[in-house]
Amino acid sequence: MHDSQETVSSPKDAAEHMPARPITIAPESMPLMHEALTAAVVRGGGRVTEPAEAEALILADPRAAGDFPSLIGSAPNVRWVQLPYAGVETFTQHLDTSHVWTCGKGVYARPVAEHVVACALAGFRNLHAYARATSWTAQKGRNLLGASVTILGAGGITDELVALLEPFGCNITVVRRKPEPHPGAHRTVATADLDEILPDTDLLVVAWALTDRTSGRINRSTFEALPEHAWIVNVGRGAHIVTDDLVDALERGNIAGAAIDVTDPEPLPDGHPLWHLDNCLITPHVGNTLDMGRPLLAARVEQNVRLFCEPHAPDDLSHLIGLVDVAAGY
């Protein structure tokens, strides 16, 4: 059934007559998502079935982490688990080496990168303040054109952001664990050297996956090292930033402003001081909305199901897209 055979003879014909591989899609708590993923599995050549029989599990609700143990317990033959989001931190405790895990890594990168550009332009050009104004006010604003942009992380969002910024002529620095050159970036520096480049940063974009190393990494010392005209945009996770330090920095004017699409806590509770700061733009985790993302995730699932169902698919499943590095936790 799982054939990676390269030799001649009949495997291809045999494969063509093999039944489609059984895949389960659960839970059903998000009907539109379940429907879109079911269609994707069928398009990819899979057969939708119950957990007991399935060889693969497509998670159809990112909030389902709590139910995961019972779900996977009912599906003893599952070798591959497809997670629905790009970040896997809610599943970290369940990750194991007895399954192959893929996530939505890179799927949502383009819309999220677009959101970064939207927020950066809004901040630089004072749109957050003009939106709140009820009379004609003084000219304010600076150009993103030619600005120095520092991007934390070197994943899909960074790739897409670099592409969207290309005609803006920005001077782009990518910060990543190992400072291997990043395509389209003018400079790549190691995360350990982040503080050195902050004084030359006009826009700091947080696009990290959340790990122990990045949690709380953006704090008072970061804000104090940035220039006073700098903006920060967070589309990673809220916990990258020490929220109280951000409030303090915005109140003191250590930085010009922050646009945060993710918060800690999230959702940000009513009455939180960030809601009332003139230089803060809060968006409710909409870098990629469900409406934007559903067709994108479905396309990825279709692609992975097709790879999984290929008659000559390798046994190790390392050819699937968006593999989670279980040891690294993302």
Place this chain on the structure above:
Amino acid sequence: MHDSQETVSSPKDAAEHMPARPITIAPESMPLMHEALTAAVVRGGGRVTEPAEAEALILADPRAAGDFPSLIGSAPNVRWVQLPYAGVETFTQHLDTSHVWTCGKGVYARPVAEHVVACALAGFRNLHAYARATSWTAQKGRNLLGASVTILGAGGITDELVALLEPFGCNITVVRRKPEPHPGAHRTVATADLDEILPDTDLLVVAWALTDRTSGRINRSTFEALPEHAWIVNVGRGAHIVTDDLVDALERGNIAGAAIDVTDPEPLPDGHPLWHLDNCLITPHVGNTLDMGRPLLAARVEQNVRLFCEPHAPDDLSHLIGLVDVAAGY
């Protein structure tokens, strides 16, 4: 002094000993502008002098139209007038064929194009509403990625906007008087055919120069022809849009929203209904701010002064940049 000549002989030496051409910069009502333009004239090879002696006049305040007759009356030898802004409508009554006129056409195009992208992204992604929110609200927004964008006008702003939108994969239609193909646009249509393409437009960008033909051209019928999810961004002049019709369209939901950097009347008075519409983002004519534009205008003036002062400059001055077509009025 500034020699572009490639041949030998003496004209070069002669030119080098010619006195720099006398140029006047007036009025002095904007000190930073006057200072920047004075430096630019000197860098370009001109000699700054009084109106009575000058061969060229650099207008250093866009609000100076009313004083223009007395100014030009005191400068009988002036052949060339450099106007400070891209739009020349406040000078239309003074335009004549006894002077050569240049304006800031194209100078401010990049920042203004950036403002269009900022406003379009803000509108599409609901940032104007999120900026006003004081609690975590529902996901809303759509992508500019892949949207159908219709741009009215084919000047410098359009050129720069097309370039900035390139990585967004938008489907771009340029609307211009004569439907000659526009570089980077997927389609060019004549202004007369505008109404036909409105139903397929997600984003309508008004980047016209203001003329009798465009004044009031965006009105009730335009808004009714656009889809209900469409946004309009106006960076041309306020009078392109019939303001009462816009208020009405935004109230009725004929379109999703409007981002207007220019208004009619301008400045928009306190209490105007547009200030209180959820789906309207008003910016106070900041597509290009004085701070953004001053160095850009200075660079253009330096360039034109250099061309004007060239020893072998043609008598007709048609080589200057940003020539105003006196008959067309822009």
